[in-house]
Amino acid sequence: MNTVPTKLQRSRAFLTVFLKEVKENLRDRRTLISAFLTGPLLGPVVFAMVINVTLNRELDKAEKPLPVPVIGAEYAPNLIDALKAGGVVPGAPVADPEKAVRKRDADVVLRIASDYGAAWRKGEPVQVELIYDSSQSDANTPVERVTHLVEGYARQQGAMRLVARGLSPSTAWPLQVAKRDQATPQSRAVLMFAMLPYFFVITILTGGMYLAIDLTAGERERQSLEPLFANPVARWKILCGKLAAICAFSTTSLLITVVGFAVVGRFIPAEKLGMELDLGLHFGGSALLLMLPLVLLFAALQSMVAAFAKSYREAQTYLSLLMLVPIIPSLLLVVMPIKAQAWMYAIPLLGQNLGIMQLLRGDGVTAEQIGLCLTGSLAAALVAVLVTIQLYRSERLAISA
Template sequence: MGSVRSNSIRPNMVWRIAARDLLSTLRDRRTLAATILMPLILIPALSLGLPLLLGSFIGGQQQERQKVGVVGTLPPALRTALEQDEKVDGKTVRAGVDLVAVQDPKKAVQSGDVDAAIQAPVALPTRAGEGSAALEVYAKLSSLSAQAGAYGKVQDVVDGYNRTLTLDRLKGLGLGADTLTPVTVKPIDASPPQEQRSGQLAFLIPFLMLQFILSGGMATAIDATAGEKERGTLESLLVSPVRRAEVVTGKLLATTITALTSACFSVLGFIISGLVAALFLANRSGLGADITSSMGGQLTLTLGGTLGMLGLAASAALLISAVLIAIGIYARSFKEAQTYIAPLTLIIVLPAVMLQFADFLTLSTAVYAVPLFGSMISILNIVKGAAQLDQILLAILANVIGAALLALLALHSFGREEVIFRN
């Protein structure tokens, strides 16, 4: 019994080692900024700023007048429709275009004199039944500005012009507008309310959360292992009356706390983004607000969802911290450790890219047993309100088992002199 007690881990010693490494981290202002400020700045910028920027850009293009070159003569009704503003409740939702005569439509677009140009090789019909003709539209089709502005407006107006001619012909035959569409499609979103609010960029939440866990724990882990080897303080720690298991556990605890701090601030960043998005959508309407709503989304969590996300974040932080400690102790120097750890970003980025195509993937329960990736999917499910308790627990268990195995590897490395003294 005495030998068992002597080999057991002493919690107070573990905490002293952890506090020692945390104090070293707190002294580095750059690390604090990366752990606290970066999630609060980057997450709202990516999850809210990008949709706001895109929505404002497209909405602005719709409400601004562009120049459209014209070669030849257009039917008066079509010309009027192109130049006329579309208003709703007295507010312009789609501005018309300014038609200007040009000689060469292609050169006029390429030179930037006009945003788009139209040319009718033959006279356009003014009544349905007079045949058909092609209206050539010149624009830089790879340009988002043209798609949202001049080219998109011309296309919409021509579609409306065709429908007007057809309806006039049907009216003369005694038929109504419903003759063209005897069956209409009424889309009804069957997604849970929380999934509707999460938006199209919901896959960024697990990606950014794990990315900040990695960046948050990286500085502490490298400094507590390879950094101490470089400074020569690790040897003095190991010859002191401290057990190797306590050293590994203390450094793992310090790294996990730092990583979790970054994760908590990343969740706070998403909550701030959701609140700001809600205020923006409440005060604005129109195309820009619709795009922001569909892309940006809002993070709203239930108590169970919050606990599940915290559990997943904690287990992921523990696993990532164990990876960092195992790699850091093997490296000869701080820079070498950074070189070894750099590919870990790809391990997070590549699965996160797959999450945006999650609807096309057939996911079995076994996927949640894959460390980190199972956590990403579970976090995405929580955000969308489709999480299941057994899947969350399986993902957490997979992370804990992986962390335990890596901690044993780190403990083995701490016990090998050729690793400790390889610098």
């Protein structure tokens, strides 16, 4: 008479553990904040704010009147007039221009030599100095702006000198370079969003981290694993139920992040830089498909790492170190741009990075690339699950001391 309930209990062990863990952790405020608020929403919001502030500041410097201290303005009045026409506001000279740019009192200082007028009248080459500090990122736009105006004035005056001598201005430029930029407005968006895959990966990790810690190291510390393992249920079923709960939280967190970036992407003025940003339905669906295998992989890895910890705090330390691993592919692609090969899509993390970069560029991903990405990541996830199952078979896992 008792055999039927036992069999039913064993067959429903996975679902029972899954529902139990999900229900209990839905009551945990720390888990909810990490999985559904801090991780998935903070990233898109902060990213959009930083991008907007940076773009607006750079655009203001490129469009608004630019104050530039000028030393020796009286020696080159025509040059000063040309700078004024380009939006530069000549300022009072500074006693120590080198110190001024180092102390960020000025982005760039223009210095004109006292012999400028005499050399100009003789038709000799003249030189002006742009004093700036290239280590100050804020100075890049003002320096480029002043440089462009000075060089434009120089070309104009050079052409007028040739015309005065009865020569064609093209005589001075026997070779011209015609640039044919093949980048599309959408492909240029990759320059701005190169770290987007890392945000997705971190969201998956943070979405399931506290759950993974609590379901392994937390229960081990509370000494509740031993009674759980004493039930007549295979431990792999218990583990699968826990992994399913972690995956549910991580997937929800990932979905919130994808939707969050789709929303905040509309508020990023990419078009002002000649870029086109499309984080809509097609991008979101494809990104979710590429990232889903990592949900299972990270759930297994987090559970595996947490299994080695004897306390909740110790598991937090281990998993914090694990979160540094996903940044490697993103940094690799930024520092060492590579031409994607088919086999690269089968490498977990790297394949997802390459796929999302292609989606951002508007190139799309082929069925073969998606298949390689899913196959490679799922194979790695299966290996991680099997290793974690072996850890769950150890009797030492249930011992907290």
